[in-house]
Amino acid sequence: MDCIFCKIINGEIPSSKVYEDDLVYAFKDINPEAPIHVLIVPKKHIESAHQIDESDFQSVGHIHLIAQQIAKESGIDQSGYRLLTNIGKDGGQSVSHLHYHLLGGRQLKWPPG
Numbered sequence: 001m002d003c004i005f006c007k008i009i010n011g012e013i014p015s016s017k018v019y020e021d022d023l024v025y026a027f028k029d030i031n032p033e034a035p036i037h038v039l040i041v042p043k044k045h046i047e048s049a050h051q052i053d054e055s056d057f058q059s060v061g062h063i064h065l066i067a068q069q070i071a072k073e074s075g076i077d078q079s080g081y082r083l084l085t086n087i088g089k090d091g092g093q094s095v096s097h098l099h100y101h102l103l104g105g106r107q108l109k110w111p112p113g
Contacts, residue, residue, distance in 0.1 A: 005097035035105030076104035
């Protein structure tokens with residue numbers, strides 16, 4: 001499989017790792033859109049949130065718990081942050097591997113795009 005996130009998870013491409021366990025890998029975005037911008041990805045290759053099935057519930061739920069932990073460790077849990085995933089081309093998904101953006105450290109605007 002020629003997936004950049006799978007290669008990052010497998011250590012074939014370097015990253016600034018923030019967190020790793022059996023289910024997820026989190027790393028700093030190389031083009032941050034906020035002072036804190038971390039990508040949280042399941043280790044299992046899932047193309048997007050549109051392809052999640054019942055077997056993925058544990059990983060996806062775990063991502064949310066890890067996002068809370070990373071936000072707290074980054075000092076943005078009290079001021080607020082955004083956790084989002086893009087789905088498909090029109091949704092802004094640029095890598096076909098489910099991933100969540102954790103953004104914070106400044107006032108975020110709405111709507112985002």
